[in-house]
Amino acid sequence: MFTGFTDETVDFMWGIRFNNERSWFEAHKEIYLEHFYRPMTELADEIYAFLREQRPDYGLVRKVTRIYRDARRLHGRGPYKESLWFTVEQPSEQWTARPVFWFELMPEGWTCGMGYYMPRPVTMAKLRARIDRDPGTMEKMMRALSRQETFVLETEDYRRPKSAAPSALLEPWYRAKSFSIVHSDKLTDALFSREIVDWLKEQLPFLLPWYDYFVTLDADPDPRDL
Template sequence: MFTGFTDETVDFMWGIRFNNERAWFEAHKEIYLTQFYQPMRELGDELYDFLREKRPDHGLIRKVTRIYRDARRLHGRGPYKESLWFSVEQPSEQWTAHPTFWFELMPEGWCYGMGYYMPKALTMAKLRARIDRDPAAMEALTRKLGRQQEFVLETQDYKKPRSQAPSQLLKPWYQMKSFSIIHQDKLTDELFSREIVDRLKRGYEFLLPYYDYFVTLDGDPDPREPGAE
């Protein structure tokens, strides 16, 4: 059971940022395992159990990243990550194919939310086509998002909208090629106790209707095919 991160967790994250080399990591590996990786797994397990109970038919899985960077993608960086995260999602050969719940802990703070990292262009085309068929459903979700203060919508946008939005409220959904509904915070006290578990559960419960909306997009007709509308 997750009992909280510790000061050693934070010290390790800052330590690996400024000492990103094998000798330092090996000397502090036990701290990484016991104060960083293991608590992250325990937190991920609890939130996975919570979400699986809420959506038992979705075949959800839990993943916890490892600290080791892919040697093929170092790009001049050190061999270790300075943050860890867990995700809860449907299994897929391409992990970016489905909407994902996540939590990430970094030296400066933490974040959590739900969204797509790199959805297929077809997925976003299906989203726009679904909104065209029934704009009221997404308008309701967008208004609900605007009435709360925990999450914000972050997007990566095309230079030009892919098509005309049916209303000004829905315009952002027609410009984006990926998005996250995300909360970002500093290193708050709740991280060091079980309070963060309740915070994440409340947040994920709020996000479930959005997840339900997006997770079914793959089953929508291809808008490029005749008669798909």
């Protein structure tokens, strides 16, 4: 059961940022396992069980990232990540084609939300085509998003919109190359107790209708073939 991250968790994250090398990590590996990886896994297990209970037919799985960076993608960075995250998602051969729930802890703070990591262009094309067919559903969801203050829509945009949006409310989706609906915060006291579990269980259900909308997107026809 998750009981909270600790001061040692934070110290380790800052330590690996400024000492990102094998000798430092090996000397502090037990701290990493006990105060970072273990509580992250326990938190992941609880949130996974909660979301699976909300959507039992989705076959959701949970994944906790490894601290080791892919050696092929270091790009001058050290071999270790300074943050950890977990995801809850449907398994898929094309993992960028499915949305995920996530929680991430970093030296400066934490984030959680739902979205895609580097979705394929065809995924976003399917999204625009679905909105074209039924703009009202997305407009209703966007109005609900604007009425609350926990989550915000963040997008990485193309230089120009891919096509004209049906309404001003929907314009962000016609510029978006990728997106997430995210909550960001500092290292709040909630992280160091079970309060963060209660907070996530209270807030994440807002994202379930969004997940329902996107999780079936990969099965839509490719609009480029129509």
